[in-house]
Amino acid sequence: MDFLQQLVFALVLGSSYALIAIGLTMVYGILKVLHVAHAGIYTLGAYMALLVVTHLTRNFWVALLLGMVAAGLAGVLIYRGVYYYILRRPRIVPLIVSIGIFTAMNELFRLLFGPYQHAFPAVLRFPMVITPYFLITQKQLLIIVLTTFFLLMLYLVLNKTRVGLAWQACSQDLSMAGAVGVPVDWAVALNFLLGSALAGAAGVLMAFYRNMVYPTMGNVVAYKAFVVVVLGGFGSVRGSVIAGMLLALVETFLGSLEWFNFPRDAIAFLLLILVLMFRPKGLFGRL
Amino acid sequence: MRKFVIGILLFMFVGLYATAETVKIGFFAPLTGFAAADGHSALAGAQIAVDFINAAGGVNGKMIELVYYDDAARADQASAIARKLIEQDKVVIAVSGSYSTPTRAAAKIFQEAGVPMISAYAIHPSIIETGHLIFRVGMGAPVEGVAGAYLAVKELGAKKIAILTMDNDFGVSLSEYFKDTALKLGAEIVFEKKFPLGEKEFRAILAQVRVKKPDLIWATGYYAEAANIVSQARELGITATILGQEGYDSPKFIELAGEAAEGVIIVTDLNRDSEREIVQKFLAEYEERTGHPADMVAASAFDAIKVAAYAIAQAGTDAEAIAAAIDNIRHMYDVVTGPFFAFLGREAIRPVEVQIVKEGAFRFFHTFTEPEIIIPPGL
Numbered sequence: 001m002d003f004l005q006q007l008v009f010a011l012v013l014g015s016s017y018a019l020i021a022i023g024l025t026m027v028y029g030i031l032k033v034l035h036v037a038h039a040g041i042y043t044l045g046a047y048m049a050l051l052v053v054t055h056l057t058r059n060f061w062v063a064l065l066l067g068m069v070a071a072g073l074a075g076v077l078i079y080r081g082v083y084y085y086i087l088r089r090p091r092i093v094p095l096i097v098s099i100g101i102f103t104a105m106n107e108l109f110r111l112l113f114g115p116y117q118h119a120f121p122a123v124l125r126f127p128m129v130i131t132p133y134f135l136i137t138q139k140q141l142l143i144i145v146l147t148t149f150f151l152l153m154l155y156l157v158l159n160k161t162r163v164g165l166a167w168q169a170c171s172q173d174l175s176m177a178g179a180v181g182v183p184v185d186w187a188v189a190l191n192f193l194l195g196s197a198l199a200g201a202a203g204v205l206m207a208f209y210r211n212m213v214y215p216t217m218g219n220v221v222a223y224k225a226f227v228v229v230v231l232g233g234f235g236s237v238r239g240s241v242i243a244g245m246l247l248a249l250v251e252t253f254l255g256s257l258e259w260f261n262f263p264r265d266a267i268a269f270l271l272l273i274l275v276l277m278f279r280p281k282g283l284f285g286r287l
Numbered sequence: 288m289r290k291f292v293i294g295i296l297l298f299m300f301v302g303l304y305a306t307a308e309t310v311k312i313g314f315f316a317p318l319t320g321f322a323a324a325d326g327h328s329a330l331a332g333a334q335i336a337v338d339f340i341n342a343a344g345g346v347n348g349k350m351i352e353l354v355y356y357d358d359a360a361r362a363d364q365a366s367a368i369a370r371k372l373i374e375q376d377k378v379v380i381a382v383s384g385s386y387s388t389p390t391r392a393a394a395k396i397f398q399e400a401g402v403p404m405i406s407a408y409a410i411h412p413s414i415i416e417t418g419h420l421i422f423r424v425g426m427g428a429p430v431e432g433v434a435g436a437y438l439a440v441k442e443l444g445a446k447k448i449a450i451l452t453m454d455n456d457f458g459v460s461l462s463e464y465f466k467d468t469a470l471k472l473g474a475e476i477v478f479e480k481k482f483p484l485g486e487k488e489f490r491a492i493l494a495q496v497r498v499k500k501p502d503l504i505w506a507t508g509y510y511a512e513a514a515n516i517v518s519q520a521r522e523l524g525i526t527a528t529i530l531g532q533e534g535y536d537s538p539k540f541i542e543l544a545g546e547a548a549e550g551v552i553i554v555t556d557l558n559r560d561s562e563r564e565i566v567q568k569f570l571a572e573y574e575e576r577t578g579h580p581a582d583m584v585a586a587s588a589f590d591a592i593k594v595a596a597y598a599i600a601q602a603g604t605d606a607e608a609i610a611a612a613i614d615n616i617r618h619m620y621d622v623v624t625g626p627f628f629a630f631l632g633r634e635a636i637r638p639v640e641v642q643i644v645k646e647g648a649f650r651f652f653h654t655f656t657e658p659e660i661i662i663p664p665g666l
Contacts, residue, residue, distance in 0.1 A: 002494055002495070002498060005494050006491055006494060009488075009490045009491050009494070013488065110319065114323070115318075115319050115320065115323030115324070116323060116324045116539060117324075117511050117514075117539065117543055119542045119543050119545070135523070135524070137522055210487050210515060211514070211518065211543055211544075211545065212487070212511065212514075212515075212543060214511075216321070220485075251491075252491045253491075255488075255491050255492065256491035256492055256494065256495050257495075258478065258479070258480055258495065261454070261480065261481040263454070263483035264482070264483070264486065264488070265483065
């Protein structure tokens with residue numbers, strides 16, 4: 001019975017990893033840029049939702065929507081305002097710029113909202129599941145249902161629309177795709193919009209789940225998402241989802257053992273080292 | 288031009304005059320980073336003490352000047368700050384408004400340089416073991432852990448106890464003394480686990496705790512970890528009493544944990560329901576200045592400054608004389624977390640307060656004054 005309960009925790013944790021890693025892997029797939037500032041977008045989504053909840057309305061759905069919109073737009077802004085101009089430079093350049101943006105965002109949040117953890121007092125009516133074997137609280141069910149919904153939508157966009165086709169073309173060869181008439185600029189901007197909105201959603205969901213918004217909430221997420229993307233194989237959305245779930249499963253079950261007195265977050269790094277040593281293209285990579 | 292030169296000379300003269308007439312007390316606290324809420328509380332508490340003392344005429348006719356820096360709760364920054372306070376600011380005495388790890392690092396430097404330091408609320412036992420110039424007004428981990436165990440086993444009647452330990456100086460030292468004493472008093476430890484500082488996800492651990500059906504959970508942590516532990520435990524339907532320590536003692540804990548905070552009991556330094564005048568005066572002043580209720584951290588920083596000022600008033604600016612003056616303190620009533628009965632082993636001996644969260648506020652639950660609890664073991 002305990003097993004099922006732990007499975008629920010892992011599913012919720014894995015959902016958050018998957019949501020944040022998808023945007024990262026989408027950006028890498030097309031631009032080959034390691035977009036560290038993506039974790040800043042995650043925090044931005046949470047702060048936007050916090051502003052809505054504290055100043056506008058307690059309604060969770062409004063907060064989520066506006067959080068996602070703000071995150072999506074910020075993502076496009078980072079692409080069009082920064083990456084766009086340095087894409088042809090060596091790959092280390094956008095990486096360092098990205099780290100700089102992330103650090104600057106953290107500091108900006110600290111200056112604007114103070115270094116404290118803020119409570120996230122959103123209100124939501126949502127069912128919960130109570131069985132003799134396990135319990136899924138309303139927040140947990142919300143995360144599982146919403147993540148499933150987002151993943152389904154993303155699947156449809158990737159596989160059934162012209163946008164998805166354009167992304168595939170771009171990921172294979174950006175200049176070639178442009179040459180055959182794919183509006184590359186729009187495709188990439190849309191890619192950032194969607195990936196960043198998902199990261200924003202992850203930020204809002206975790207802020208609601210843990211009742212906490214704070215400037216450095218993206219720090220652990222930044223490297224966790226990186227591990228998930230490497231694990232899943234760079235650029236593979238499906239791989240990121242599976243890897244996110246896998247990491248959450250390992251963390252949850254190892255972390256619950258009484259004798260396991262190590263930092264839970266270190267597991268991700270151990271996995272990273274193992275994958276890079278024995279299967280550098282990732283579990284599902286095509287590199 | 289001549290007026291300008293005279294102006295500058297006058298300004299320098301006034302400046303010299305002003306610095307000659309102040310006594311500098313050094314101060315450091317985490318004003319940024321994960322511990323920022325505590326750092327700002329500590330600074331506000333210290334400033335209130337300075338203002339109270341200066342309003343009453345200062346010490347020996349001189350005004351107190353608080354020189355403070357941000358250590359971000361990091362040992363490396365605290366060391367650098369200690370050097371700065373000693374060499375550049377030439378403070379007479381320093382007060383740590385920071386956590387155990389940075390305080391330990393700074394204490395060593397102050398001791399070596401021959402400048403006394405008072406730790407406001409950092410609890411690790413080794414801080415005062417640094418040397419004869421290092422003091423503490425807040426409870427040390429031995430007292431806090433032992434008091435927690437007496438509270439759990441004797442007052443609350445707990446037989447099966449689960450222990451969650453934050454894996455840093457703070458958590459490990461507290462749980463060590465708690466566990467030893469709880470076992471001695473006849474309780475059974477049914478679960479024990481460490482977690483890293485900054486952990487947010489306790490559900491997997493708490494599900495294991497639930498299986499062991501403890502009547503009480505001793506969980507160490509700062510307010511953010513504490514809020515997560517408490518709300519996630521209640522979410523999982525764990526009804527056992529949760530016993531915390533001074534790390535919980537912040538309005539942020541109640542804000543973040545919300546309704547789950549109700550009924551949580553903590554061992555701490557500050558009794559908000561005390562009828563002593565200085566306590567109520569401090570609480571009112573703090574709330575007026577900051578807009579939120581005071582916590583143990585602010586009260587301890589206030590008291591550390593009071594002790595520092597008292598010692599300077601008694602002994603002047605000589606380090607050894609200041610240390611002797613603090614050692615000789617007996618029955619000091621003009622402090623918020625006291626009264627301090629004495630300083631034994633450079634540690635303030637005082638009642639241990641127990642507070643409970645009721646209707647979104649910390650309230651009186653119990654006070655320990657028994658010598659076997661409030662005097663650190665080994666003294």
